[in-house]
Amino acid sequence: MKLVHYQLKHPYTHGRIGVVEKDTVIDLHATQQELLKQQKLPSDSVIIPADPRLFFQRAKVHIKEAEALMVQMKNHTTSHVFKRDEVILETPSANPSKIICVGTNYADHVKEMGSELPEHPVLFAKFHNALIGPEDAIYKASATEKLDYEVELAVVIGETATKVSEEAALDYVAGYAIGNDISARDLQKRTSQWLQGKSLDHTTPVGPWLVTTSELPDPSNLSIKSYVNGELRQSSNTEHLIFDIPHLISFISNLMTLEPGDIILTGTPDGVGFALNPSQFLNDGDSVTLEIEQIGTLTNRVVSS
Template sequence: MKLLTFEEQGLHKLGVKTEEGIIDISASVKSGANFDIETDIMDVISGNQEAVSKLQDFIDHVISEKKAVFINEEDITWGPCVTKPHKIICVGLNYRKHADETNAPYPEVPILFNKFDNTLTGHKSEIPVPKVTEKLDYEVELGIVIGKKAKYVSKEEALDYVFGYCPVNDLSARDLQLRTPQWLLGKTCDKFSPVGPLLVTADEVGNPNDLTLKTYVNGELRQDSNTNDMIFNCAEIVSYISQYMTLEPGDIILTGTPEGVVLGLPEDQQVYLQPGDVVTVEIEKLGALTNYFVEEK
């Protein structure tokens, strides 16, 4: 299933993308269908497979009965496909070629840092370039969304705890990130984690360790890689984190970025993001996430 949120009157509403179009779930419920389903993205994630199954039955019914309320994809204001994660956990230096381009040794264990919900935004949103940075960089990343409480899970069972996957752009202010050994400051400015447009359930994705990832800046291809270049794969990441903290439904894990970031270029070739730039990150089976960079007011 392909889930999404869109904004209406200040609220994030649930949508599902089908072959017929995007269905407004709440509006379709009001059309008279008598189904016990969740209408909030976080409740669907928490309900995991049972909630998705009920939602699919509902969708099949309203489509067959011609009671589905569709919305125009071009007219909606996209929200983040996960709206209220308890945790946003990121993995640094997790692609071999990215470590190579930044002259960094391969880590022996996953390097973890965190982001906050102030960084969340959606597809096609405008992102202000902070006045405090001169080195804003892009990073396409595969986002893992947890679907079940996970603590001390094995690598063999780890992916059973995943609800789905989504594209994320882990925006990074490199001058702030590298000011100290702690990366937090450069990762947590407002809207630094656009996520979406779609949250695709794990059953539709299959193997997350063999997906192509790409980044385009103003239409120019900058990153072009595959998740098979990860140093620690998705199962290893989920299992590792669960040894130290309890993962909750809706938690997002950003799994690292491949080569091709501005930071990896020779210094005389580094051109960082500026107001007016358009960045699209794209992941196989998950879709493309586009954002527009503007001057901070």
């Protein structure tokens, strides 16, 4: 199942939770209300929230409810279906408490950046100000001349995880999306701490939807690519992660509690603009397309801000 956080264009609506099927978006809350009415059951028994923030507070529970609803709808019809061009897609996890990023997690990327293979996952943070949706523009701030792209598999946590084992780690995942860990290399590298180059306003698209674990149970062998203006820049596979997804979830949850809706950006492969000869950074008007097998594509345009 592909979950989306969407808004209607006309009339405008606040963000709601839906499911993508082919070229349509189905509203979960309204569809459940409609089904209950068809079955002559009280509508106040609706249990799937309309608000994405409430949905992700109990993501694993509500995903199961949504999957059951979609099975029921095979024998029913709903009027709460919208064409893709009638909606705007937002970041699937509407208000994550944490955006945790993993650096130097593909060996070839470690080599091209002149770094050493890490003994432990290299963690840093982004903040909510950086997060944007799949249809938003990436801002190129005047503070940087070296804005770079990084395709990454994004993991969204589905229930509270504290000190979980690697064996149990994937049980805590709501699903997977595509993330672009946009980096201002000049700001990132002027100090030993990366934060200032990693959390500029309006720079980190995540989307276009969340593919739930029932549809994507194993993230360990997925093709991962990036393109700038149609030119292939990065091409690898998640099988080449130095620290795989179960290890990352276990490692992080033994340091801090992961909460539903939290996002983990798991690292980028080689081929970033900084490491090309000569380096090639993003400029106003550039189009960046990211592609991960079994998830889809994410395309954002760069604009000067």
